[in-house]
Structures are given as C-alpha cells and as structure tokens.
C-alpha cells in the first residue's frame with residue numbers, strides 16, 4: 514500500500530554536510546520526496562514533536578539537541594514507506610544498526626543519530642501534520 518512517512522535530517526546531519534547523502538539514499542531506494550523544507554525548531558516545537566518521550570530521562574537533552582540548529586523535514590512516499598525508511602536509517606543506537614545504514618555510517622552518538630523516521634502509521638500521521646499542511650504536500 515502507498516504510504517507516507519516523515520523524515521528529519523537532524524541538526525547533526527545538516528551540520529556535517531549530509532543533506533545530499535541522505536536524500537540520495539532515499540531517492541535511490543524509491544522513496545519519493547513529496548514535501549521538504551529547512552527549519553530551525555524552537556525548544557517548544559521540539560518538545561511538542563517528541564511529546565511521547567516527555568517522561569524519558571533523555572527528553573531534555575534530546576529537545577535541546579533538536580533545537581540546536583537547522584534540520585530538514587521531508588514527507589516521503591512509497592509502498593511501505595515507513596518500513597523502507599526505517600530500514601535505510603537503521604537502529605536507534607548506531608552501534609546496533611546494520612552495516613550500510615545511515616546511522617551506522619554517520620551517527621556519532623545514540624542521540625546524535627543524523628535522521629528521524631516515523632515508526633508507525635499513527636506516528637507518521639501526527640508527525641507529517643506537525644510540520645506540513647496539505648497544500649505543502651505534492652501529489653495524490
């Protein structure tokens with residue numbers, strides 16, 4: 514089934530010059546970019562985005578990091594886009610991520626792991642709506 518997912522190239526990925534590298538991998542895997550913009554999240558926008566993690570011990574550090582610099586947010590579309598994107602980015606902890614995944618190759622820390630990808634259809638719906646309105650998303 515055609516599906517949409519939200520991707521973020523996080524502040525560490527942008528700062529390390531990885532925008533092109535990440536986008537190339539998405540395009541080569543058949544993930545179609547149907548919306549994209551660069552943003553610099555405020556602390557409260559980062560807190561809203563990661564609200565599901567507000568009780569976690571790393572919430573403060575994570576939301577500081579996500580608001581520390583610009584990121585690139587994208588809507589990706591494909592058959593099984595959520596699973597395809599998660600397969601490309603790899604496990605949360607880059608040390609456990611499979612060879613060849615974005616996090617395995619480029620992450621420097623469990624937190625600074627270069628990319629975000631929605632992990633379920635419910636999360637994708639919330640996350641896409643958090644950053645984009647329907648007029649900003651191209652395609653049927």
Ligand code: GDP
Pocket residue numbers: 571574575604605623624625626628629630632
């Ligand atoms: P994801 O879906 O693979 O991004 O992982 P989670 O939803 O579990 O966590 C969200 C983000 O929080 C991760 O991508 C990391 O940036 C960060 N994170 C996860 N676990 C930890 C942790 O144990 N410590 C710190 N500092 N950050 C973490």
